[in-house]
Amino acid sequence: MSGATTLPDSVRAWAESVVGPLTSLDDAPSAACSSPSRVWEVTAGRQGGGDRFWVKLAASPLAFTRETFAHRHAVSYLGPGRAPRLTATSAQHLALITTTVPGxxxxxxxxxxxxxxxxxxxxxxxxxxxxxxxxxxxxxxxxxxxxxxxxxxxxxxxxxxxxxxxxxxxxxxxxxxxxxxxxxxxxxxxxxxxxxxxxxxxxxxxxxxxxxxxxxxxxxxxxxxxxxxxxxxxxxxxxxxxxxxxxxxxxxxxxxxxxxxxxxxxxxxxxxxxxxxxxxxxxxxxxxxxx
Missing domain, CATH: 3.90.1200.10 (Aminoglycoside phosphotransferase (APH), C-terminal lobe)
Structure with a gap:
């Protein structure tokens, strides 16, 4: 999976309305398995610190629907720390914001x-x-x-x-x-x-x-x-x-x-x-x- 280096302006504005100003943004090709989706790892908060999230643009409306449903209805069955947690979604942008997971x-x-x-x-x-x-x-x-x-x-x-x-x-x-x-x-x-x-x-x-x-x-x-x-x-x-x-x-x-x-x-x-x-x-x- 590969992502564009620059987060689209409209998606960035939406993400900042949810998590606050983004102080760093990196293309995150390893944030998910091989797919046509685009993913960025972002930091919201003070420079050099703050909370880190993944911002993901789904490859299609079906992919967006499936991933949103999974996070809302299935991920909780896995237990803490076993999957990213959903922070927000935007059907308009086919975008999701989730927490990151190490590993x-x-x-x-x-x-x-x-x-x-x-x-x-x-x-x-x-x-x-x-x-x-x-x-x-x-x-x-x-x-x-x-x-x-x-x-x-x-x-x-x-x-x-x-x-x-x-x-x-x-x-x-x-x-x-x-x-x-x-x-x-x-x-x-x-x-x-x-x-x-x-x-x-x-x-x-x-x-x-x-x-x-x-x-x-x-x-x-x-x-x-x-x-x-x-x-x-x-x-x-x-x-x-x-x-x-x-x-x-x-x-x-x-x-x-x-x-x-x-x-x-x-x-x-x-x-x-x-x-x-x-x-x-x-x-x-x-x-x-x-x-």
Whole structure:
């Protein structure tokens, strides 16, 4: 994610009406996970001190609505220090002001072995809390129940649109996994983060709580969707991290979730390798290493 260096004048005026004069402003590319949103870290108050906030311009009205809802109705389930706190929103500007949270993204941690497993165990416990946040409306539950089928439909449309640009083996691989996703069966629903990669999780040491940032994709959906970025990232080749996460999460994957996760990680892996230069494609490895 990247942000413009200068906060738009209208947004700055609104922010200062909420938190007071801004004495410093920095582009904050690490304030949330990769996204088209723009984020600044600002200081309100005396120079060299004062309170620090993130000012975020959402990428779309939907992203603004989702993030606002998450902060107002779900973040409190995580407990103190585990997520930024909402200070104000402006629908006119698609802007939010939140408190900042300290910490290093998991992607930048140098921890290994048992120390890293402990981090993933805490991550599992934190994500479990989020997944249990609130109760969906009937409409939200019905939409969440259709999410995997819609994901399969989108993937299949992409394959059909690509036509002969896709190698035959890759085309058949994707179509087989879209079919498998439709046949995965009923899976548990919950309130998901929607962008749960290593960058969204912030570690401040063993004495501080693990924190989550960037809720612009948060919504009610199959909880298995939140495991895909981790299954395609740090868990590949490191099954102990996956085990630690689900120990913290409090349960193992159901058979239906295992099938769905296998298909989702396979489709994601294909999407990544399709954008890489060169003729070699080893897309099945990611899916096999994820489970």
């Amino acid at each position: 290093t993204p998991l992607s930048a941690l140098t921890a290994t072995g048992a120390a890293l497993e402990a981090v993933h165990r805490k991550a599992g416990a934190l994500v479990a809390q989020l997944h249990q946040a609130g109760k969906p409306t009937r409409a939200a539950r019905e939409e969440a129940g259709r999410a995997l089928r819609h994901t399969a439909d989108r993937a299949e449309r992409s394959v059909r649109a690509a036509g002969e640009q896709l190698p035959p083996a890759e085309r058949e691989f994707m179509l087989a996994h879209t079919a498998g996703l439709r046949d995965a069966g009923r899976v548990p629903l919950g309130y998901i983060h929607g962008g749960l990669d290593e960058h969204a999780l912030r570690w401040s040491g063993v004495r501080a709580p693990l924190a989550l940032v960037d809720f612009q994709r948060a919504r009610f959906a199959p909880v298995v969707l939140d495991f895909v970025p981790l299954a395609c990232g740090p868990w590949v080749g490191q099954p102990r991290l996956r085990t630690a996460f689900f120990t913290g999460y409090g349960r193992r994957l159901l058979p239906e979730e295992k099938r769905a996760l296998y298909c989702l990680t396979a489709l994601r892996a294909v999407g990544r390798t399709a954008r890489q230069p060169g003729p070699a494609r080893h897309f099945p490895h990611h899916a096999e290493g994820a489970l």
